[in-house]
Amino acid sequence: MADVAKVAGVSAMTVSRALREDASVSKATRARVLEVIDDLGYVPDQAAGALSSGRSKLVGMIAPSFTSAMYGAVARGLDATLTKAGLQLFLGFADFQEEREEQALEALLRRRPEAVVLSGGRHTPKAMRMLANASVPVVEFFCAPVSPAHHVVAVDLRAAGRLAVERLAAGGRRSLVVIGESDGLDIAAQERAIGAREAAAEKGFREPTALYGAGAVAPIDFGAHIVGEMLARRPDVDGVVCGNDGVAIGVIAGLRRHGRRVPDDVAVIGFGDHEVGRHLDPALTTIGFNAPSLGVEVGKVLLSAFEAVRAGDEIKPYRLSIGVELVGRDSA
Amino acid sequence: MADVAKVAGVSAMTVSRALREDASVSKATRARVLEVIDDLGYVPDQAAGALSSGRSKLVGMIAPSFTSAMYGAVARGLDATLTKAGLQLFLGFADFQEEREEQALEALLRRRPEAVVLSGGRHTPKAMRMLANASVPVVEFFCAPVSPAHHVVAVDLRAAGRLAVERLAAGGRRSLVVIGESDGLDIAAQERAIGAREAAAEKGFREPTALYGAGAVAPIDFGAHIVGEMLARRPDVDGVVCGNDGVAIGVIAGLRRHGRRVPDDVAVIGFGDHEVGRHLDPALTTIGFNAPSLGVEVGKVLLSAFEAVRAGDEIKPYRLSIGVELVGRDSA
């Protein structure tokens, strides 16, 4: 920056101001400085800027993985919103493990983010403590946590479970199974199961059998493999609610191998509305929600939280619910 | 850090040293300092550390998207390797556009990364200039760029095209189409097409028809829709090589709608070996490569480059090729 200042014949301070939109610099001076910056290929050092101003312009997001489409889509929506506000998104991997999430969070906090976004669920006690100490807005997304750290933007997973069961009931199914893609502690799967149970109770059905497993990493394989257990536990099953479309695809493949036809013998419903569902045979009935807009909503919550802090307003936790909708096709 | 120093009864410098593995601090002092750090919940500020030491401990990676599994898998492999070396991965989105890549790169460079990883292909002239000015190792991955910025870790896409055509030839197919998921300027699709053309020429076949489109964002829908054009351009097609498994799934669905059976009338080969392929009906024949290990290899290249700089060795560009293999199933 000193170089730029010297060449432009101004002080470093003026260069710094020329770089910000709002600062008071004459049009002519700014133009000259920007030209020099372009000539020299100067790129400001944000570490220095952050240290000096106390504003890192960083928002951290920690997701279980970016191998499945959903978290990538959320990140993209969030990134788009933040970029407009001059903030950068810093992504971290939790690998579906609380301990890894804690590590990723600590690594993130070293960069002094102005907000933290992480997937709702359980966190280690140390992670909760770090979040509290960080004294920046925290948003948990996708599923509503038991003890929310701060703001929540969650998909209405209970409604997803309910909608799925209602669809199955309308199709004359009576013996239901709910498959969670993660272990029994996973809150998303539990929420969906609760919704399903409620709807089943309303209809006067026998309680759906809940099946959980470590299918987050390879959902399709998981779905295919769990069919054996499902048929053993509930031989008369005629309706299956799956934790995501991948699991559903696997379940359909598994059922086929076991000689059961979909949807004739068993109806299968997915979750997530992945584009593949439309092109399968049978086309997949699923529960959809808008993942990029979930990210956008998280971004909006963050921006309002910043605004509230700036205005000195009291900050009250947001509780946003993202709606779901049934995408009725052939598998159920 | 001053707080920690005061409580522990040492200087800030000793606290700083206690935090690093190699530094010379007595066992007792380190233990005491670390205890105080834990008590106070102190998390060091890396922006300050970076400014002072000139080492940001950041490696930036810019990928077209993290909505498809591949880039997420590469990022995960890279992250694992870097984390072991005490480096953090900073992810950026290019949204499949050179201009967005340039923006993401500039934003990244403001954080002074110690290396830059980006997907091979074309970059804007300004991006190339910024990369040169940054004077840090640059790795381009997945596909080999026309004018490499520095190191390259590329999948052997020509071999992928060749293997696909050989498989089709072995199955008695003679009239081939190659579908690229991105536009005609996309280097990955071109490389695959070159390999396919070579193999077709060797077999004495008519040159495969190459079809390109903007299918990177929604490959399955793209594959489904391009079938019409494909049948118009090459009515006698009996073998299709697709840019990725998504496109292949779409093509199979599209062919079915047009009344063509797979593999009886037309054989279809995908690319990427996504887990879904195994469970489709017909199961998808595809060309696989190990995406996480591609990320790991990128990480290794980076670490050797750092090592070379440290040792003062001459740095010569790496050219790593990641092998591909045919995963023979039913669709071809």
Next chain:
DNA sequence: CTGAAAGCGCTAACAA
């Protein structure tokens, strides 16, 4: 509208 001084929190280099 522009400049000068001070300092953000840490670490390199040197001293003890």
Next chain:
DNA sequence: TTGTTAGCGCTTTCAG
């Protein structure tokens, strides 16, 4: 093994 001094590149604050 530990401490002191200086300064990384920027922005805040205060002067002009």
